[in-house]
Amino acid sequence: MNGIQLTNLDYGAMIVYLLAVVALGFYFSKSEKNSEDFLLGGRSIPFMAVGISCMMSMLSTYSLVMVPGEIFNNGLSLWVLNLSIPILQIPAFLIFIRFYFKLNSFTPFEYLEYRYDKQVRLLVAVLYTYSRAIYLAMVLFATSKVFEGGAGWPAWFTILVVGTIGVLYTVMGGMKAVVWTDVLQFFVLVGGLAIAVVVLCFKVEGGFWGAISYSFANGHGVDRFAEPEFYLCNPYVRLTFWLILIGRIMSPLTQAASDQITIQRLLSTSSYKNAFKAQLTSTCLNIPFTLVLWFLGFAIFAYYSQNPDPRVTSGDTAFFVFVATKLPAPIPGLIMAAMLAAVMSTLDSGINSLSAIWLKEYHEKYINRKMTDRQQVKVSRISTAVFGIFAIGIGLIVAGSSDWLGQTVVESATIFHVFEVIVFPAFLFAVLSKRSNSTLIWILAALLWGMKFGMLTWYTLSKRAGQVWKDTFELGFGGPVNIYWVLIPIGVAVALFLLWRHVKNKTGKKSLLFLGLAVFPLGYSVATTLWYIFSNTTVAEKPLELSFQWVGFPVTIALFLVGFVGLKMSKIQAKEKYQGLTLGTMHEEIIRKEV
Numbered sequence: 050m051n052g053i054q055l056t057n058l059d060y061g062a063m064i065v066y067l068l069a070v071v072a073l074g075f076y077f078s079k080s081e082k083n084s085e086d087f088l089l090g091g092r093s094i095p096f097m098a099v100g101i102s103c104m105m106s107m108l109s110t111y112s113l114v115m116v117p118g119e120i121f122n123n124g125l126s127l128w129v130l131n132l133s134i135p136i137l138q139i140p141a142f143l144i145f146i147r148f149y150f151k152l153n154s155f156t157p158f159e160y161l162e163y164r165y166d167k168q169v170r171l172l173v174a175v176l177y178t179y180s181r182a183i184y185l186a187m188v189l190f191a192t193s194k195v196f197e198g199g200a201g202w203p204a205w206f207t208i209l210v211v212g213t214i215g216v217l218y219t220v221m222g223g224m225k226a227v228v229w230t231d232v233l234q235f236f237v238l239v240g241g242l243a244i245a246v247v248v249l250c251f252k253v254e255g256g257f258w259g260a261i262s263y264s265f266a267n268g269h270g271v272d273r274f275a276e277p278e279f280y281l282c283n284p285y286v287r288l289t290f291w292l293i294l295i296g297r298i299m300s301p302l303t304q305a306a307s308d309q310i311t312i313q314r315l316l317s318t319s320s321y322k323n324a325f326k327a328q329l330t331s332t333c334l335n336i337p338f339t340l341v342l343w344f345l346g347f348a349i350f351a352y353y354s355q356n357p358d359p360r361v362t363s364g365d366t367a368f369f370v371f372v373a374t375k376l377p378a379p380i381p382g383l384i385m386a387a388m389l390a391a392v393m394s395t396l397d398s399g400i401n402s403l404s405a406i407w408l409k410e411y412h413e414k415y416i417n418r419k420m421t422d423r424q425q426v427k428v429s430r431i432s433t434a435v436f437g438i439f440a441i442g443i444g445l446i447v448a449g450s451s452d453w454l455g456q457t458v459v460e461s462a463t464i465f466h467v468f469e470v471i472v473f474p475a476f477l478f479a480v481l482s483k484r485s486n487s488t489l490i491w492i493l494a495a496l497l498w499g500m501k502f503g504m505l506t507w508y509t510l511s512k513r514a515g516q517v518w519k520d521t522f523e524l525g526f527g528g529p530v531n532i533y534w535v536l537i538p539i540g541v542a543v544a545l546f547l548l549w550r551h552v553k554n555k556t557g558k559k560s561l562l563f564l565g566l567a568v569f570p571l572g573y574s575v576a577t578t579l580w581y582i583f584s585n586t587t588v589a590e591k592p593l594e595l596s597f598q599w600v601g602f603p604v605t606i607a608l609f610l611v612g613f614v615g616l617k618m619s620k621i622q623a624k625e626k627y628q629g630l631t632l633g634t635m636h637e638e639i640i641r642k643e644v
Contacts, residue, residue: 057584059382066237066386067214094228096323100330102231102398104338105238112342113388114191114365120264120346121353121364126273126288128343129429130297135335137298141305142315142328144480148630149312151639155409157312157476163630163642164479165487167414172494173475177307178403182440185399189444192392194365204448208441211389214394216437228314230397241384242341245368248376249348254355260348269350282602283584285593292598294577296603299473306476309402397538398438398620408434470497470601474608483627483634484619495565499572500604503538506573507580508595515594522572527592529585530577536557538574542567572607579603 050193068431119127148160158177192211193204253260264270273279273288280290286317304311314325349368353361360374361367372384408429413420420428478485515525545567552563582594621627630641 056378056382058379059385062379062382063386063389065319069233072567094317096318096327097330098228098232099318099324099327101309101312101334102228103327103331104334105231105395105398106452114194116339116342117346118194118366118369120343120365121350121367122270123346124264124269124272124273124278125343125346127293128339129274130293131339132336133297134301135332135339137301138305138332138335140326142325142631144302145305145476146312146324146328147314147317147321147635148480150324151629155313155405156309157307158406158410159481160630161475163639164485164626165475165490166214169475169487169490172306172490173408174406175310175470176469178406180472181399181403182390182436183443185396185436185440186443186447188392188395188399189440190447191365192388193444193448194363195332195369195388195392197366197369201620208444208448211392212396212437212441212444213411215392216400216434216441216583228317237386241344241386241388244376244380245372245384246341246344246348246363248380249345249371252375253348253351257344260351263351264347267350267354267415283587284579284595284599284602285587287596287598289596289598292596292602295478295602296598299605300479303473305593306480307472310398313402313405314398330498333391396437396440400433400440402427403436404433407436415533463567464595468498470494470604470608474612478612478616479630480632482616483621483631484616486622489615489619491561492566492568493608493615495568496572496611497604498567498606499538499574500576500607501572501600503573503576503580504595504600504603507576508597508600511592511594514592518592520629524588524592527590527594530581532581534577535574535581538577541569542569542574545570575607576603 078587116128116131149157152159152163154160156174158174161173189208189212190204193202193207196202197204200563226297249260250256253263255262274290274510278286279288282289282291315327318324318327345368346364350364352371353367358370358374361370369385369388372381376384408425412428412432413425417424471490474493474497475490478489510526514525518525518527545563549563549567584593625640625642627639628634
């Protein structure tokens with residue numbers, strides 16, 4: 050980005066910060082004697098530090114770019130319900146976390162082997178590994194927007210440099226380095242954001258209230274809430290109230306059920322009671338940080354509306370252009386260091402959590418069951434590096450796909466989050482019902498995957514059609530689609546279902562594999578049926594793009610409808626499968642078994 054250049058003082062501030070976090074990693078590397086030390090900090094980290102770390106790992110540059118950027122581009126409507134997330138974190142914690150402490154586990158996936166079997170445990174662990182690696186890639190992509198706006202760096206350079214440094218100190222120091230650098234990063238981030246807020250209050254006409262009132266007066270408040278269209282379930286409307294509400298309810302539940310990043314931190318405290326205190330700390334810190342991010346979006350929109358700048362072409366980079374061009378050195382460097390603090394806090398926690406999953410879910414179970422403590426730490430360090438490199442690679446791919454489809458940061462993760470749709474249901478049904486079983490989970494997985502792939506087909510093709518369309522062009526996939534998009538997957542589903550029936554009749558056994566193969570195209574046809582109906586009844590003069598919100602909406606509805614019907618039809622499982630492991634039996638003793 051031409052005309053944007055940080056000074057030597059700014060770079061000096063960032064270098065000092067980076068050296069500090071690497072030094073912390075080196076300091077803690079001396080005390081990692083076994084996997085419990087490396088991955089859980091010896092289960093002795095103070096709850097206050099863990100609470101700060103939990104908050105920092107979820108904040109990230111993803112939020113720092115995405116929230117102000119969305120407000121700048123489209124207003125507050127998408128984020129106004131975000132204040133419910135910290136509040137819902139407490140009941141979500143009470144629903145799920147107690148069981149992981151009862152099992153004294155490293156990961157939440159051990160719980161699934163008790164409730165289901167080894168295959169479901171492995172399935173969900175693999176899917177979570179993929180989804181968390183994608184999330185880390187998204188964080189790196191969001192970071193590239195920070196330095197694109199603040200320093201003019203190309204995306205690939207930022208992703209490589211920031212990713213490499215994050216991997217370096219996480220490999221060295223393990224969980225203790227992660228938590229205590231997060232504490233350092235918390236204070237750096239608070240200082241950086243405080244400087245930004247104060248400066249913006251002086252720069253924007255009317256100060257603090259002027260920024261907010263200007264944004265609301267110019268369509269960047271919560272205007273969508275006054276529009277009838279906002280409450281309709283139209284797939285071509287970018288934002289819909291009901292989809293936002295579902296997302297805000299699901300987010301804290303999913304995090305408490307299966308997010309290794311958060312759960313691993315909570316397990317690093319000395320007890321369930323201290324873990325609850327850590328969660329309260331994180332919740333209390335989340336609310337003011339959310340409000341600060343809202344204000345940054347309002348203030349930057351107001352400032353650049355009143356003071357146009359040709360270098361500001363997107364809300365994703367607007368705040369960082371302001372920092373680099375309107376503040377004297379070394380303040381831009383300090384704020385950029387704060388942004389680095391945010392990305393590092395997420396990278397270290399994410400990579401460390403993936404290392405824990407590799408060691409406990411794959412390496413110890415399927416490669417080497419008899420590792421020494423020293424070997425466990427070595428494997429943890431190697432896997433940390435490998436997952437970090439993988440996240441960097443995916444981050445580069447995300448940057449390319451975002452340019453191709455013309456997506457903002459808030460939209461860019463849509464096409465990558467596809468496989469993990471079964472992760473949360475596996476935990477939810479296990480906690481709620483004695484009837485939950487592995488067959489239901491596999492069938493539900495096939496259905497939801499099919500639907501998600503169908504919705505992604507609709508989203509990607511219609512989005513691309515909107516990108517290339519001109520008045521003289523055909524509507525393409527942004528217009529009405531042919532009925533064959535529905536009939537072909539239905540035909541494939543019927544053929545595979547008949548094959549499943551043949552195998553069942555010939556062998557006397559039900560083949561879960563063939564049934565799943567039949568259910569997948571059936572799910573795909575559900576999605577394409579929606580595409581066919583809406584595209585042929587709604588699209589007229591120009592191509593319409595499927596809302597990024599809608600990609601997961603039908604999948605969520607099917608999850609609850611099919612899932613709870615399936616539970617009702619299932620029989621109660623053997624006592625050792627659920628005793629002490631469901632909400633209804635949580636005060637009973639777990640029937641221990643080898644896992």
